[in-house]
Amino acid sequence: MxxxxxxxxxxxxxxxxxxxxxxxxxxxxxxxxxxxxxxxxxxxxxxxxxxxxxxxxxxxxxxxxxxxxxxxxxxxxxxxxxxxxGEALLPVLIALREWSDEWVFGRGHEPIIIRDQHTGRRVPKMRVLASDGRPLSPRDLRVVPGPGASEDTIQRLRKNS
Amino acid sequence: MxxxxxxxxxxxxxxxxxxxxxxxxxxxxxxxxxxxxxxxxxxxxxxxxxxxxxxxxxxxxxxxxxxxxxxxxxxxxxxxxxxxxGEALLPVLIALREWSDEWVFGRGHEPIIIRDQHTGRRVPKMRVLASDGRPLSPRDLRVVPGPGASEDTIQRLRKNS
DNA sequence: GAAATCTAGTTGCGTAACGCAACCGGATTT
DNA sequence: AAATCCGGTTGCGTTACGCAACTAGATTTC
Missing domain, CATH: 1.10.10.10 (Winged helix-like DNA-binding domain superfamily/Winged helix DNA-binding domain)
Incomplete structure (x- = not known):
């Protein structure tokens, strides 16, 4: 299968x-x-x-x-x-690379560095930020059903909150 | 194998x-x-x-x-x-979910919505931003070898620039 | 206190996917 | 005219996956 x-x-x-x-x-x-x-x-x-x-x-x-x-x-x-x-997958790739830079290779051992073509400066780390700019961790999130939620999804979120 | x-x-x-x-x-x-x-x-x-x-x-x-x-x-x-x-993988998951919200389900059909626990507001979309805040696409990036680059990596980046 | 259930798996078996190497036909280069 | 490049396809063996059945100790139910 x-x-x-x-x-x-x-x-x-x-x-x-x-x-x-x-x-x-x-x-x-x-x-x-x-x-x-x-x-x-x-x-x-x-x-x-x-x-x-x-x-x-x-x-x-x-x-x-x-x-x-x-x-x-x-x-x-x-x-x-x-x-x-396809190009919209860029954030996924960047997030994966940043994760391994920090947790697999370690700081100072990154295989590649990504710079902004125009300014030459390093691209800042992506983060999950609140609307006021605070960085968010999993515990800061509340997950609610959206307009396309299935019955399963609704059940699962209800049980888990 | x-x-x-x-x-x-x-x-x-x-x-x-x-x-x-x-x-x-x-x-x-x-x-x-x-x-x-x-x-x-x-x-x-x-x-x-x-x-x-x-x-x-x-x-x-x-x-x-x-x-x-x-x-x-x-x-x-x-x-x-x-x-x-493990928690540091959160940006990867969020980036994947945002991608499918936009490109698979479409706006208005998201199965779940993620809100900030404290403010109740939706978590803004993650983006790859330059240090001055401009959003970046693949063409705006310049990839250079980092301190941990292997010979292979250096060759590949040289050929590709 | 015996039986049923829950938890966190392990085992066996069949099928689907993967990896390698060989091959192929048209277009291009030498 | 021959060799090479490009973009694959085919065949074959091995690995990994998915399902269902089973297990053993702990917990709950009757």
């Missing part, structure tokens, strides 16, 4: 994971954010088998995260370009 | 994905952020097979994201508590 799918889960995190597909897919998006567009460049950069890469790119195209653009004369040369939806 | 591991990749995103483990693991962390701590509660909430849950929790404990705490008298009752390292 393969991996369980989250597509039917009434949960934003699950839906996002389902759309992205799997671990490889997020690495593919990461490469794309850093400028890679060609099939063979993804394959080389990630060291991924080509059949796996094919299925992942197909999945990402099907979910509107990439657009497959014919850049050759007769359909033999393609670019996989991030859509707006 | 099973899934390829990213543990040896000199890349923050890959390291973070490796530490978290897989799709299930991130859902487990999500549940934990929302207050779940017990083995059976995770199992029920996620609908995950118990053997899978066992391996994921073990992995997360091994990577310091959860701590397994004996809350019974004789080692028969446990809580899996998020560590600081």
């Amino acid at each position: 393969g991996r369980k799918r989250f597509g039917d889960i009434n949960c934003g995190v699950g839906q996002a994971l389902e759309a992205v597909g799997d671990w490889w897919s997020l690495m593919i998006v990461r490469d794309a954010v850093f400028g890679i567009r060609r099939f063979s460049d993804f394959a080389q950069s990630l060291g991924v088998a080509k059949n796996i890469l094919t299925t992942r790119l197909d999945h990402l195209v099907a979910h509107g995260i990439f657009e497959k653009v014919d850049v050759g004369s007769m359909g033999t040369r393609f670019e996989y370009q991030l859509t707006d939806k | 099973g899934r390829k591991r990213f543990g040896d990749i000199n890349c923050g995103v890959g390291q973070a994905l490796e530490a978290v483990g897989d799709w299930w693991s991130l859902m487990i962390v999500r549940d934990a952020v929302f207050g779940i701590r017990r083995f059976s509660d995770f199992a029920q909430s996620l609908g995950v097979a118990k053997n899978i849950l066992t391996t994921r929790l073990d992995h997360l404990v091994a990577h310091g994201i959860f701590e397994k705490v004996d809350v019974g008298s004789m080692g028969t009752r446990f809580e899996y508590q998020l560590t600081d390292k």
Whole structure:
């Protein structure tokens, strides 16, 4: 039965994971954010088998995260370009990188540094902030059902508050 | 040979994905952020097979994201508590949820809404901001090697700029 | 105080996914 | 004309996943 799918889960995190597909897919998006567009460049950069890469790119195209653009004369040369939806994953990637910079590599051992193209200054750490600017931790949050909440979601939130 | 591991990749995103483990693991962390701590509660909430849950929790404990705490008298009752390292994944979860709110469910169909416990106001959208507050897109970023960059990383960044 | 239930798993088994290597056909370069 | 590049596909073996059944000690119920 393969991996369980989250597509039917009434949960934003699950839906996002389902759309992205799997671990490889997020690495593919990461490469794309850093400028890679060609099939063979993804394959080389990630060291991924080509059949796996094919299925992942197909999945990402099907979910509107990439657009497959014919850049050759007769359909033999393609670019996989991030859509707006794909570019919108940037905060996810940045958040993951910041987490590992702090908790895996440790300060002073970051493999890469991201700077603002225009000012040359480092991009400040992303944080979950309240509307007045206070940083928020999980305990500062209150989760309530939204307009698209399923009965399950409502039940779960009720039980958990 | 099973899934390829990213543990040896000199890349923050890959390291973070490796530490978290897989799709299930991130859902487990999500549940934990929302207050779940017990083995059976995770199992029920996620609908995950118990053997899978066992391996994921073990992995997360091994990577310091959860701590397994004996809350019974004789080692028969446990809580899996998020560590600081685990709580620090909050921005990742929030970023994923915000992405799917906008690009999967669409505005007005969000399954949950997250409010600030103290003020009751909605938590503002996370964004990648420059130090002067401008929102940044992938094209506004310049990636340079950090102090922990491997030779591979340096080569890759040189080629790509 | 015996039986049922709860908790936190483990074991066995079948299927789906992954990884590798080989192959392929059209286009481009040498 | 031959070699190489590009973007894959195919076949095969191994691994991981998912389900269901089982377990053993602790707790609750009758």
